[in-house]
Amino acid sequence: MILSKTDPSYEFLPREGNIKTENEFLTLSFGSLSLLWLLLSGLFLLVESIKLHAPEVFNQLSWLSYGKIHHAAQLSFLGALTQGLLWMGFSFIASAGQLLKRSNSLFFISLSLLNISFIVGIIELLSGNRGHGTLIFPPYSLILFSLGFFFLVPLLWNTLFKIQKLSPSLMFVALSFWTAPFSLATIISLSCGGYLQGAYGAWALAWFSHHFISLFLLPLGIATVLNLAQKYSPKLNQNEASLRFAFWIYTISNLMSSRDLIGTPLPFIPAWLRSIETVGSLFLSFSVLIILHTLFLQLKPLLSDLKKEISFPFFVFATTSLALLGVLKSLLAFQEVNQWVQFSTMTNALQTLLYFGFLMMIFFAWIYHQLPYLLERVWASSSLIQTHFWLSALSTGITILALFVASGLQTYRNATSEIPFLSTVIVIRPLLWIQSLSRVFQFSGALMISFLFLLLLLNWKPNPKNSLFYNPR
Amino acid sequence: MKNNSIPSFVTIIFFFLLGWLLLIWTPYLQFGSQKLHEDQESGDLVPRPLSGLAIRGSKIYEENGCATCHTQQARNSNEDKVQGYSKRASVARDFFYQPATFAGMNRFGPDLTNVGSRKKSAEWHHQHLFAPQTLSPGSIMPSYQFLYEKRKIVGQHSGEALKLPSSVLIEEGYEVIPSEQAKALVAYLLSLDQSYSLPESPLIEE
Numbered sequence: 001m002i003l004s005k006t007d008p009s010y011e012f013l014p015r016e017g018n019i020k021t022e023n024e025f026l027t028l029s030f031g032s033l034s035l036l037w038l039l040l041s042g043l044f045l046l047v048e049s050i051k052l053h054a055p056e057v058f059n060q061l062s063w064l065s066y067g068k069i070h071h072a073a074q075l076s077f078l079g080a081l082t083q084g085l086l087w088m089g090f091s092f093i094a095s096a097g098q099l100l101k102r103s104n105s106l107f108f109i110s111l112s113l114l115n116i117s118f119i120v121g122i123i124e125l126l127s128g129n130r131g132h133g134t135l136i137f138p139p140y141s142l143i144l145f146s147l148g149f150f151f152l153v154p155l156l157w158n159t160l161f162k163i164q165k166l167s168p169s170l171m172f173v174a175l176s177f178w179t180a181p182f183s184l185a186t187i188i189s190l191s192c193g194g195y196l197q198g199a200y201g202a203w204a205l206a207w208f209s210h211h212f213i214s215l216f217l218l219p220l221g222i223a224t225v226l227n228l229a230q231k232y233s234p235k236l237n238q239n240e241a242s243l244r245f246a247f248w249i250y251t252i253s254n255l256m257s258s259r260d261l262i263g264t265p266l267p268f269i270p271a272w273l274r275s276i277e278t279v280g281s282l283f284l285s286f287s288v289l290i291i292l293h294t295l296f297l298q299l300k301p302l303l304s305d306l307k308k309e310i311s312f313p314f315f316v317f318a319t320t321s322l323a324l325l326g327v328l329k330s331l332l333a334f335q336e337v338n339q340w341v342q343f344s345t346m347t348n349a350l351q352t353l354l355y356f357g358f359l360m361m362i363f364f365a366w367i368y369h370q371l372p373y374l375l376e377r378v379w380a381s382s383s384l385i386q387t388h389f390w391l392s393a394l395s396t397g398i399t400i401l402a403l404f405v406a407s408g409l410q411t412y413r414n415a416t417s418e419i420p421f422l423s424t425v426i427v428i429r430p431l432l433w434i435q436s437l438s439r440v441f442q443f444s445g446a447l448m449i450s451f452l453f454l455l456l457l458l459n460w461k462p463n464p465k466n467s468l469f470y471n472p473r
Numbered sequence: 474m475k476n477n478s479i480p481s482f483v484t485i486i487f488f489f490l491l492g493w494l495l496l497i498w499t500p501y502l503q504f505g506s507q508k509l510h511e512d513q514e515s516g517d518l519v520p521r522p523l524s525g526l527a528i529r530g531s532k533i534y535e536e537n538g539c540a541t542c543h544t545q546q547a548r549n550s551n552e553d554k555v556q557g558y559s560k561r562a563s564v565a566r567d568f569f570y571q572p573a574t575f576a577g578m579n580r581f582g583p584d585l586t587n588v589g590s591r592k593k594s595a596e597w598h599h600q601h602l603f604a605p606q607t608l609s610p611g612s613i614m615p616s617y618q619f620l621y622e623k624r625k626i627v628g629q630h631s632g633e634a635l636k637l638p639s640s641v642l643i644e645e646g647y648e649v650i651p652s653e654q655a656k657a658l659v660a661y662l663l664s665l666d667q668s669y670s671l672p673e674s675p676l677i678e679e
Contacts, residue, residue: 055615062619067538128536199565200504202574255492267548268563343580415552426611
């Protein structure tokens with residue numbers, strides 16, 4: 001037995017009744033929609049990879065050009081990730097004994113606006129209303145997304161203030177929900193005021209991208225890691241001091257700098273801004289590594305028990321990806337190192353590591369571990385869950401490996417005067433095929449988890465004799 | 474139990490505002506105070522303003538997501554020197570007139586900072602957009618045929634018709650004419666030229 005409901009150190013124990021209703025509502029709304037977007041993004045990513053390898057396919061269709069479909073795929077994936085992470089964040093607050101769903105209409109309006117923002121965004125991208133330079137959200141989509149989020153702000157803030165003592169996990173959730181409205185308001189005002197022009201425009205967009213990734217998405221991912229680790233080992237509270245220390249380093253370094261875990265520096269910005277970015281990146285990596293080291297020490301004695309836990313492989317993969325990201329980021333924080341791999345497929349590798357290796361994997365881990373408790377239902381098949389893990393791990397692993405190799409080849413060949421640029425593209429092309437193959441695995445995985453989720457909602461229970469599902473509680 | 478949510482909120486918002494002043498407000502003042510520079514040789518003010526057609530072209534560039542595969546930022550790195558992207562590094566002032574800066578993050582295609590001075594022919598750009606592989610065999614650049622119109626030849630050939638190699642199959646009696654969008658995009662590509670000197674980033678002579 002890993003965790004007992006009577007253990008006083010476990011502060012997130014779901015209290016029956018209201019919280020169960022709350023979680024059922026969150027699962028049915030944010031959970032279902034995030035998985036729906038995951039399926040849609042899987043399709044878009046497949047089409048995008050076909051377009052990369054066979055550029056002549058559908059080249060008469062202006063709305064299906066590679067540049068358009070690439071961004072549409074990214075935005076639909078963000079639709080899945082954002083709603084999935086919001087679902088987890090809300091659930092942590094609900095499980096801390098605070099009810100979010102005080103107003104059904106407010107939640108309904110917000111949820112509708114968020115989803116409409118992604119639909120409108122995809123239409124805008126495919127029809128050519130791309131908006132500002134490198135911003136992932138097209139103009140109307142950004143406004144709708146912000147409106148959707150702003151509707152929840154009074155409720156979220158009020159609820160967070162009511163929690164007497166924020167645990168490290170809830171601190172990260174709070175960081176995300178407290179700063180996001182300000183970042184969104186800043187970028188909308190700059191955009192509407194016509195300030196996003198020239199070099200300043202590129203810089204301000206990089207600042208927003210940093211805030212969206214490192215101060216909105218990533219804290220929710222880290223909160224999930226801490227929440228799950230606490231469920232695996234209630235003794236995590238003993239290390240609260242180091243986790244709080246890491247939280248403040250993470251928060252201050254991110255608020256005072258402007259480069260997320262995957263962002264590359266803009267060479268044309270003044271030197272003082274680049275120095276701030278370097279220092280901020282180093283502190284960001286440092287805090288991530290403190291968190292992971294604390295968790296490792298805590299969970300190490302329980303490893304033999306945890307091997308039986310169905311969600312644990314996802315958890316291990318996610319935390320390993322985050323650790324790798326932290327190490328790579330501390331190396332790439334230095335301009336001299338970064339310059340070598342900048343603009344190569346290293347950026348794509350880091351993106352894959354963050355989105356698929358960490359955020360998606362921890363999302364899956366949380367779903368597989370937590371939903372049976374929250375909904376008091378049982379997963380239909382543990383072998384399907386294991387297959388999903390291997391599909392996800394394999395697709396992410398081979399993609400990252402292929403992109404690292406491609407990055408090395410690009411770096412070496414593009415800096416060699418005898419080798420023409422085009423021949424390097426031809427050499428790395430097979431490695432990009434691997435990425436396409438992994439998209440097929442990812443899509444199959446998305447189908448599997450959606451199928452399992454559907455069965456869970458339909459309350460289909462397998463024959464207990466055949467079920468291999470391990471319940472740690 | 475001591476309440477830590479309000480103090481945490483206040484601390485986070487304090488650092489957010491401090492970061493905002495440092496990273497949004499201060500750069501705005503610094504970037505906003507930039508002025509044009511008078512070129513010693515030509516006496517022109519640089520960077521040069523974009524024509525109306527080129528500004529429209531930048532919108533086409535944006536809409537089609539060209540920045541997904543192309544960067545527009547030259548560095549003082551070995552790679553950029555070897556590939557001949559620029560004789561100097563791009564600086565903030567270079568983007569003075571750019572309605573949007575397409576810095577980019579990937580180089581699946583070459584950097585375009587100076588494509589206007591590297592490839593000066595509009596014809597070359599049109600052929601490259603219509604049938605990229607005819608000029609860059611093995612390239613993964615998609616064709617932008619939807620920016621062109623296939624038109625039946627009535628009387629004489631149009632002066633705007635693309636001169637395509639025989640490997641590009643066009644039906645007998647038809648010609649390919651660039652649309653207004655294609656012309657704008659090419660005007661924008663030709664405007665990408667940082668081959669002037671700036672005090673903060675002078676040209677490096679070979």
